Amino acid sequence: MAFELETASHPETxxxxxxxxxxxxxxxxxxxxxxxxxxKVHQVRLHIVEFRGFERxxxxxxxxxxxxxxxxxxxICPVSHHLAASKAMDMILGAKLTPTAEKLRRLMHYGQxxxxxxxxxxxxxxxxxxxxxxxxxxxxxxxxxxxxxxEVAKKGVLLRKYGQEIIRLTAGKRVHGTGAVPGGVNKSLxxxxxxxxxxxxxxxxxxxxxxxxxxxxxxxxxxxEYNAFGRFDAxxxxxxxxxxxxxxxxxxLRARDKSGEIIFxxxxxxxxxxxxxxxVKPWSYMKFPFMKHLGPDEGWYRVGPLTRVANCDFxxxxxxxxxxxxxxxxxxxxxxxxxxGYHWAxxxxxxxxxxxxxxxxxxxxxxxxxxxxxxxxxxxGVGVIEAPRGTLIHHYRVNEDDLVIRANLIVSTxxxxxxxxxxxxxxxxxxxxxxxxxxxxxxxxxVAIRCFDPCLSCATHALGQMPLEVTLExxxxxxxxxxxxxxxxxxxxx
Amino acid sequence: MNANTxxxxxxxxxxATTSLAGCFGCHMSFLDIDERILQLVELVEFDRSPITDIKxxxxxxxxxxEGGVCNAENVHVLHEFRKNCKIxxxxxxxxxxxxxxAQRNHLxxxxxxxxxxxxxxxxxxxxxxxxxxxxxxLNKVHPIHEVVKIDYFLPGCPPPADAIWKFLTDLLAGRTPxxxxxxxxxx
Ligand code: SF4
Numbered sequence: 001m002a003f004e005l006e007t008a009s010h011p012e013t014x015x016x017x018x019x020x021x022x023x024x025x026x027x028x029x030x031x032x033x034x035x036x037x038x039x040k041v042h043q044v045r046l047h048i049v050e051f052r053g054f055e056r057x058x059x060x061x062x063x064x065x066x067x068x069x070x071x072x073x074x075x076i077c078p079v080s081h082h083l084a085a086s087k088a089m090d091m092i093l094g095a096k097l098t099p100t101a102e103k104l105r106r107l108m109h110y111g112q113x114x115x116x117x118x119x120x121x122x123x124x125x126x127x128x129x130x131x132x133x134x135x136x137x138x139x140x141x142x143x144x145x146x147x148x149x150x151e152v153a154k155k156g157v158l159l160r161k162y163g164q165e166i167i168r169l170t171a172g173k174r175v176h177g178t179g180a181v182p183g184g185v186n187k188s189l190x191x192x193x194x195x196x197x198x199x200x201x202x203x204x205x206x207x208x209x210x211x212x213x214x215x216x217x218x219x220x221x222x223x224x225e226y227n228a229f230g231r232f233d234a235x236x237x238x239x240x241x242x243x244x245x246x247x248x249x250x251x252x253l254r255a256r257d258k259s260g261e262i263i264f265x266x267x268x269x270x271x272x273x274x275x276x277x278x279x280v281k282p283w284s285y286m287k288f289p290f291m292k293h294l295g296p297d298e299g300w301y302r303v304g305p306l307t308r309v310a311n312c313d314f315x316x317x318x319x320x321x322x323x324x325x326x327x328x329x330x331x332x333x334x335x336x337x338x339x340x341g342y343h344w345a346x347x348x349x350x351x352x353x354x355x356x357x358x359x360x361x362x363x364x365x366x367x368x369x370x371x372x373x374x375x376x377x378x379x380x381g382v383g384v385i386e387a388p389r390g391t392l393i394h395h396y397r398v399n400e401d402d403l404v405i406r407a408n409l410i411v412s413t414x415x416x417x418x419x420x421x422x423x424x425x426x427x428x429x430x431x432x433x434x435x436x437x438x439x440x441x442x443x444x445x446x447v448a449i450r451c452f453d454p455c456l457s458c459a460t461h462a463l464g465q466m467p468l469e470v471t472l473e474x475x476x477x478x479x480x481x482x483x484x485x486x487x488x489x490x491x492x493x494x
Numbered sequence: 495m496n497a498n499t500x501x502x503x504x505x506x507x508x509x510a511t512t513s514l515a516g517c518f519g520c521h522m523s524f525l526d527i528d529e530r531i532l533q534l535v536e537l538v539e540f541d542r543s544p545i546t547d548i549k550x551x552x553x554x555x556x557x558x559x560e561g562g563v564c565n566a567e568n569v570h571v572l573h574e575f576r577k578n579c580k581i582x583x584x585x586x587x588x589x590x591x592x593x594x595x596a597q598r599n600h601l602x603x604x605x606x607x608x609x610x611x612x613x614x615x616x617x618x619x620x621x622x623x624x625x626x627x628x629x630x631x632l633n634k635v636h637p638i639h640e641v642v643k644i645d646y647f648l649p650g651c652p653p654p655a656d657a658i659w660k661f662l663t664d665l666l667a668g669r670t671p672x673x674x675x676x677x678x679x680x681x
Contacts (some may be wrong), residue, residue: 056609280619
């Protein structure tokens with residue numbers, strides 16, 4: 001299969017420009033462009049350059065270790081992996097969570113959404129949006145933002161802090177906690193802890209509303225450019241609650257086509273493989289998922305805040321729902337299909353997370369102590385959650401000795417693989433063709449990638465191989481590792 | 495130091511940070527110093543780091559490395575940091591001893607490749623990625639001190655924000671960094 005600008009017909013005649021590493025994103029990625037002598041673009045690719053082999057080395061481990069291990073895939077959204085794995089293991093146990101356990105997990109999850117969205121918007125993306133995509137590289141970062149608009153930077157830092165504190169109080173630790181366990185949670189929330197969080201939540205709701213205002217204002221000011229930037233049409237997918245509401249913790253899968261028509265709805269994610277398949281391309285360690293019945297050329301889709309806000313029928317908290325309606329109606333709905341619309345949608349979700357936290361903190365169940373449930377033991381477990389970056393799928397099989405015998409993960413960023421590639425190809429068409437390549441121009445490509453808030457670290461859980469030989473030497477010049485490709489195209493050690 | 499003649503802008507410590515085979519959790523823990531980050535940027539300036547757009551490290555006072563070494567590119571970046579940074583720090587379990595990614599060290603690379611990219615039942619078209627743009631993965635994940643000299647090790651997965659803060663403030667004050675009880679974690 002071939003997508004436009006994916007593969008140049010004569011790469012050897014072209015010059016290569018690389019963005020390496022992609023910065024102000026999480027994880028390890030690079031972009032390569034192939035241009036001819038007139039700077040016309042012939043090939044654009046986002047490569048995911050790291051590998052982990054996680055699905056393989058989790059095998060043979062006891063299932064209860066998994067929620068704690070998997071979160072080490074990603075330090076920005078560890079809670080998402082922690083909870084998706086826990087949900088899969090609930091299924092292995094056949095457990096239906098107690099109300100307190102489910103609400104504590106939801107609290108942890110919304111804390112995670114809040115901190116991750118704040119981090120992405122303020123610490124990583126705001127420099128592009130506030131200063132301009134081609135602005136001076138030296139100040140195009142959070143330090144520059146702190147110098148230019150200290151109030152904005154400070155609110156960003158404090159929003160993130162609040163989300164991290166929720167995680168600490170529900171999971172025991174801000175990064176890589178242990179709060180969720182198969183069948184429930186292992187820590188209740190004390191009255192003091194609840195009150196501590198209650199103290200600041202109204203401020204967080206207010207600042208989240210302001211954040212929606214910031215991105216809305218930026219759209220107003222740059223409407224034509226923002227609507228067109230890196231724009232492409234795509235199908236979309238995400239979880240929705242049984243009544244069609246946005247629900248980032250649990251629901252059924254809903255997919256819509258490019259025109260917004262439903263493709264499937266309330267599909268039981270326990271059978272996700274009936275709907276989704278994946279392709280591998282030689283130039284990236286990240287796979288390319290697509291909807292099976294449409295095939296790889298037609299069936300790719302996007303996930304994440306933009307699709308979730310547009311995909312659901314309503315948001316079950318009033319302020320965010322109000323913002324959602326405004327977003328969808330704004331300029332005849334064009335921002336809701338724009339790549340930069342991801343930022344706007346992300347801030348609406350941050351507001352929804354803050355409101356949800358407020359509601360959960362007012363719910364008496366949150367102080368309950370009935371934390372664990374049991375049921376009839378199963379062999380297969382699938383856990384799906386809407387992580388900050390999109391739909392996250394964890395799938396395990398566990399044998400009668402309680403050991404994991406198979407694992408498959410489709411992380412949020414992987415779903416967006418084709419979409420990110422489409423978006424940067426569109427930017428290349430819009431801005432590059434025929435122009436001299438400058439640092440500021442190259443940043444436009446990264447601005448498009450950042451819209452998706454990719455977690456390239458999560459997306460690199462698989463292993464790959466290279467047709468080269470390499471040796472690793474220690475500081476004294478002794479070879480300590482090496483790798484080469486054998487006659488069968490297989491990597492072998494020394 | 496020379497309090498009378500020092501111009502504040504000149505005394506800023508130049509710091510570079512990077513993530514090799516890590517999950518960015520250590521960088522998150524760094525950001526977990528919260529408001530103190532606004533204080534910190536008065537005292538340090540960032541060179542190459544995931545939060546800036548500087549793609550290659552220049553001369554720096556301090557380099558902070560998250561993650562171990564799992565591919566040829568990691569090795570390259572690690573050498574770049576060692577060459578440019580007066581002090582190099584291993585931040586977190588992955589940099590110190592390989593961490594979770596090193597769980598793959600007892601497995602055969604071929605098996606993992608095939609399972610993930612060829613025999614996984616969810617795949618329509620399998621095939622092991624092999625483009626020259628992808629850095630060669632190493633057979634094993636290595637701690638960074640096996641490859642270059644490291645001056646300080648901050649343990650923990652991740653090290654607590656307060657440990658990172660203590661380390662930095664000690665260094666800024668010209669003291670030998672010392673993490674006392676409560677700041678050393680081995681989780
Ligand atoms: S030490 Fe822990 S937090 Fe740091 S990179 Fe490794 S897994 Fe992530």
